[in-house]
Amino acid sequence: xxxxxxxxxxxxxxxxxxxxxxxxxxxxxxxxxxxxxxxxxxxxxxxxxxxxxxxxxxxxxxxxxxxxxxxxxxxxxxxxxxxxxxxxxxxxxxxxxxxxxxxxxxxxxxxxxxxxxxxxxxxxxxxxxxxxxxxxxxxxxxxxxxxxxxxxxxxxxxxxxxxxxxxxxxxxxxxxxxxxxxxxxxxxxxxxxxxxxxxxxxxxxxxxxxxxxxxxxxxxxxxxxxxxxxxxxxxxxxxxxxxxxxxxxxxxx
Amino acid sequence: xxxxxxxxxxxxxxxxxxxxxxxxxxxxxxxxxxxxxxxxxxxxxxxxxxxxxxxxxxxxxxxxxxxxxxxxxxxxxxxxxxxxxxxxxxxxxxxxxxxxxxxxxxxxxxxxxxxxxxxxxxxxxxxxxxxxxxxxxxxxxxxxxxxxxxxxxxxxxxxxxxxxxxxxxxxxxxxxxxxxxxxxxxxxxxxxxxxxxxxxxxxxxxxxxxxxxxxxxxxxxxxxxxxxxxxxxxxxxxxxxxxxxxxxxxx
Numbered sequence: 001x002x003x004x005x006x007x008x009x010x011x012x013x014x015x016x017x018x019x020x021x022x023x024x025x026x027x028x029x030x031x032x033x034x035x036x037x038x039x040x041x042x043x044x045x046x047x048x049x050x051x052x053x054x055x056x057x058x059x060x061x062x063x064x065x066x067x068x069x070x071x072x073x074x075x076x077x078x079x080x081x082x083x084x085x086x087x088x089x090x091x092x093x094x095x096x097x098x099x100x101x102x103x104x105x106x107x108x109x110x111x112x113x114x115x116x117x118x119x120x121x122x123x124x125x126x127x128x129x130x131x132x133x134x135x136x137x138x139x140x141x142x143x144x145x146x147x148x149x150x151x152x153x154x155x156x157x158x159x160x161x162x163x164x165x166x167x168x169x170x171x172x173x174x175x176x177x178x179x180x181x182x183x184x185x186x187x188x189x190x191x192x193x194x195x196x197x198x199x200x201x202x203x204x205x206x207x208x209x210x211x212x213x214x215x216x217x218x219x220x221x222x223x224x225x226x227x228x229x230x231x232x233x234x235x236x237x238x239x240x241x242x243x244x245x246x247x248x249x250x251x252x253x
Numbered sequence: 254x255x256x257x258x259x260x261x262x263x264x265x266x267x268x269x270x271x272x273x274x275x276x277x278x279x280x281x282x283x284x285x286x287x288x289x290x291x292x293x294x295x296x297x298x299x300x301x302x303x304x305x306x307x308x309x310x311x312x313x314x315x316x317x318x319x320x321x322x323x324x325x326x327x328x329x330x331x332x333x334x335x336x337x338x339x340x341x342x343x344x345x346x347x348x349x350x351x352x353x354x355x356x357x358x359x360x361x362x363x364x365x366x367x368x369x370x371x372x373x374x375x376x377x378x379x380x381x382x383x384x385x386x387x388x389x390x391x392x393x394x395x396x397x398x399x400x401x402x403x404x405x406x407x408x409x410x411x412x413x414x415x416x417x418x419x420x421x422x423x424x425x426x427x428x429x430x431x432x433x434x435x436x437x438x439x440x441x442x443x444x445x446x447x448x449x450x451x452x453x454x455x456x457x458x459x460x461x462x463x464x465x466x467x468x469x470x471x472x473x474x475x476x477x478x479x480x481x482x483x484x485x486x487x488x489x490x491x492x493x494x495x496x497x498x499x500x501x502x503x504x
Contacts, residue, residue, distance in 0.1 A: 049366070050338075050366040050367075050368055050369065051336060051337045051338045051364075051365060051366045051369060052336045052337070052338065096364065173364060176363055176364045177360060177363040177364070177392050178392060179392060179502065180392075180394055180495050180498060180499050180502075181453075181499050181502055181503070184453055184454050187454060188437075188440070188454075191437040195437075205364065205365060205366050205367060205370075206393070207367055208455065208456050211456035211457050212436075212454065212456075230457070231457070241456070242456075243367055246366075246367050246368070247367060247368060247371070250366065250367070250368045251368050
């Protein structure tokens with residue numbers, strides 16, 4: 001995480017996510033109202049907003065699960081209207097609700113998801129060792145998932161989301177309901193992942209976590225009302241913390 | 254709802270095993286998972302829960318008015334079709350509609366945005382002033398500051414029960430707040446510093462405690478500058494309740 005500069009982020013090959021005038025309507029309801037933003041390779045991008053602001057809708061579009069009503073977006077160079085299968089192969093996704101299979105062992109879960117992403121067994125084995133090694137959970141490899149505490153499960157779910165070394169990983173409230181130590185360990189995993197060049201697109205309701213992002217966007221009623229580094233946002237809104245920035249923007253309806 | 258293996262507990266003098274029926278009358282409970290009837294409308298849910306307790310929404314409307322009036326415009330909508338924030342308000346209204354003396358809330362704000370969380374706690378404050386006792390669980394440490402007393406539970410054991418101020422007062426280490434222009438590298442380096450007892454991310458700072466409170470600001474600074482950090486800022490800081498909980502959790 002850089003608080004002063006964004007020098008570890010490279011845009012040599014253009015932004016990894018590019019969104020132009022993106023609109024999504026459900027009937028007369030405008031869930032996403034002309035969104036414009038780009039995300040750079042290796043960036044940790046915080047996507048904030050109140051409940052119901054339209055974050056999940058936008059995220060589903062960026063993941064190739066839903067089409068925009070109008071506007072354009074490319075993810076890792078692929079078009080969200082026409083190349084959704086290619087998008088899915090190049091991203092990882094983890095939501096708070098997404099859970100691994102409780103009746104399978106840790107290894108079986110890794111093998112299952114690795115297989116879905118088309119990895120060879122040898123590669124899955126190698127990545128599993130590497131990812132479990134980082135978590136210090138090699139000893140849990142053959143444990144059934146339901147015997148594993150929630151905090152560890154969240155970390156395992158994150159590892160599974162990056163098993164195929166995607167270009168971007170989308171994390172939808174990955175730390176909801178998690179204790180303060182585990183939350184911090186989770187963010188250390190995020191930083192490590194970003195250092196490897198994987199772009200991290202993350203939502204959270206913990207405003208201290210917004211401070212860990214390279215840049216943060218704040219969405220209110222379907223529109224992006226602010227987008228900058230946490231430091232700049234605090235300066236602009238004369239706020240002591242990201243919590244204050246958020247309260248000022250999200251409450252001013 | 255669940256029997257203890259041993260030991261006893263009472264609510265308003267009623268035994269949780271023997272007098273469970275009486276307890277149901279005086280207790281309002283909001284489970285962590287949304288548990289209202291998704292196929293009933295907002296109004297039908299409220300009427301149903303009032304009915305179970307042989308009362309009506311009108312009889313205790315005063316108590317829920319403030320909360321319920323915010324979702325009343327949607328009273329003909331099915332509960333399953335409400336947004337997260339509205340579901341939470343309906344669940345609280347249903348837990349309150351029989352005018353309980355004690356309210357138990359299981360992580361009512363998990364997954365709730367910062368604005369709604371603040372409004373929810375303002376609401377709890379007002380209920381407290383009406384004489385309702387509130388037992389609430391939360392993973393958000395800033396919310397702990399809004400309680401009269403807090404208990405920290407880990408692995409089935411209570412680590413500490415105290416007022417928030419009392420918990421902060423018991424934090425025995427000197428706490429340093431350290432900042433450089435690369436927080437993540439700083440964290441990794443501080444973990445390698447031999448005097449480090451704990452180092453945790455805190456926004457754009459690292460909160461650091463040292464073994465036996467030894468070590469001084471110049472020593473930390475020298476170590477970090479030797480690691481190649483620039484614009485190192487170090488200052489002693491007051492612990493927050495989150496620092497205290499993490500300290501207790503580490504044991």
